[in-house]
Amino acid sequence: MAEATLPGPHTQPRARARRRNLRLWLSAAWLLLVALAAILAPLIAPHDPLAQDLLLERLPPMGLSGAEPGYLLGTDSLGRDVLSRLIYGARIALTVALVAASAACLAGSALGLLAGYFGGWVDRIVSRLVDVWMAFPPVLFSILLVAVLGTGLTSVILAIAIIDWTRFARVVRAETLVQSRMDYVHSARIGGASRLAILAGEVLPNVLPTIVALLALEMGVAVIVEAILSFVNLSISSDSPTWGGMIAEGRASIHFSWWVLAAPLVVLFLTVLAFSQLGEGLKARFDPLMR
């Protein structure tokens, strides 16, 4: 009988792997920076983010003529330090991203797993619910929800979780459906495993990379939704700085001081991008087929 040996590890172009790793590390580094800024805000912010000083209004960022030392990214039309406001804004952005995305992920993934695995009436109920949910335009839905729930951090988080669980439910259901028809599920069944044990021990590990990628992506979405709600002045009370609120204020004075708009936009963009890239990178790391 011919011998059967183990071939070497999956070969793939090294350059691609390295590029993927670079992407993963860059996005992780940026998010770590934002997280550190959020946690250490009182220690590292050069100024009080709420302190107004009309003598210092609309100072341009460093390197432009008229810049004041100590105001790295300039000031807004009320003389508040843009960098300090960005740093404090990271607190709300990250809190919303973590809590809201996790809540949406837990609810949506659980329902998606159950629907995809058990099928039948469970699947019908969940799928119809998702259909109905997705018929609402999400931005209007969130504005409506916050209007009903009242403004504040908790309502923003609740609104995002209530709206975005469908993203998880839909994708996780489809993936679970595919996995639960695989022969290894039959094998586990013949081996005597109960349905719940199969769902948790055999199917979930194969759906997990998708869930992780979605979770990271959803964190980016949550940051955007929070910014949108702040932009229409429906998020947190106006005395805690948020990126969305800064964008709204910056828009008003774009002709006099573009940096007030540009700074939060760039930070928002980088953060959302980092979350989605992190998701892709993690999915690749988690998935043994892509390793």
Next chain:
Amino acid sequence: MSRQPTPAAPTLQVEGLSVAVRGGPALLRAVSLTVQPGEVRALVGESGAGKSMIGKAVLGVLPRGIEQTAGSIRLQDTALETLRSAARRQTVAAVASLIPQDPLTALNPSRRIGGQITDRLVRRLGWGAGDAQRRALELLDRVSIRDPERVMAAYPHELSGGMRQRVLIAAAFAPRPSLIVADEPTTALDVTVQKQILTLIRELQAETGTAVLFVTHDMGVVAKISQTVTVLFDGKVMEEAPTAQLLARPSHPYTRALIAATPRYTHPHEPLRPVPDELVARLHQEVAQDDAGFR
């Protein structure tokens, strides 16, 4: 082990088994067959004849929406339909194994090989972790996998199709089952590997004395591996006989056509002789008339 059957009790006894799509067409029509301890019974028929369905019904993994509508399945004197689902699962896990058709999807891609072999031993059959580990290594070695330790720690995608099928054979034999359902275990493999896998199953079967229900569409495989044959057409048993007798003197016209349709490697330039359409049409008609008679 306490599960030694009395000599008289068949390992598997299927009687009048009917399976149908819920509210739809019948897939199996009152199929009866018996597998004695140590016997290898081949189950032949064309695609769609329902041969895999029998194995799935026995193992309790009928696809969603397909149900057993009549008949009984006895595994070592235990009537499966009298058991509640958890007890049934437990019984099947203790007695029967599957060697699946497609080795590419039959192993969980995100779990290491080792756990996929030992799980059942440890969790369902109460083996110690060390014993299960040793048993898995011993069997991987037996199915000619070099470096079994490394394979135990590997993920399925690191193995070739042939190796995965060896792993699945090892996993099937590991719990010392009384019955193995081999569901076209060589169909998804290339021809050179097919022969090795077939030899391997036959050797392990002979060593362990495990009864095997061998599902195949290949009369050549039937001749090599089985002692008895059941021929299936459209969910109905056409003929049943010891293998030698059936191949030498097939009594049913469908069996004769199946045998004639098998390409002979010794005569590579012979034209293929598929089962004649008229015969297939006539048999379908007969089956339909029988169905009508039932109602």
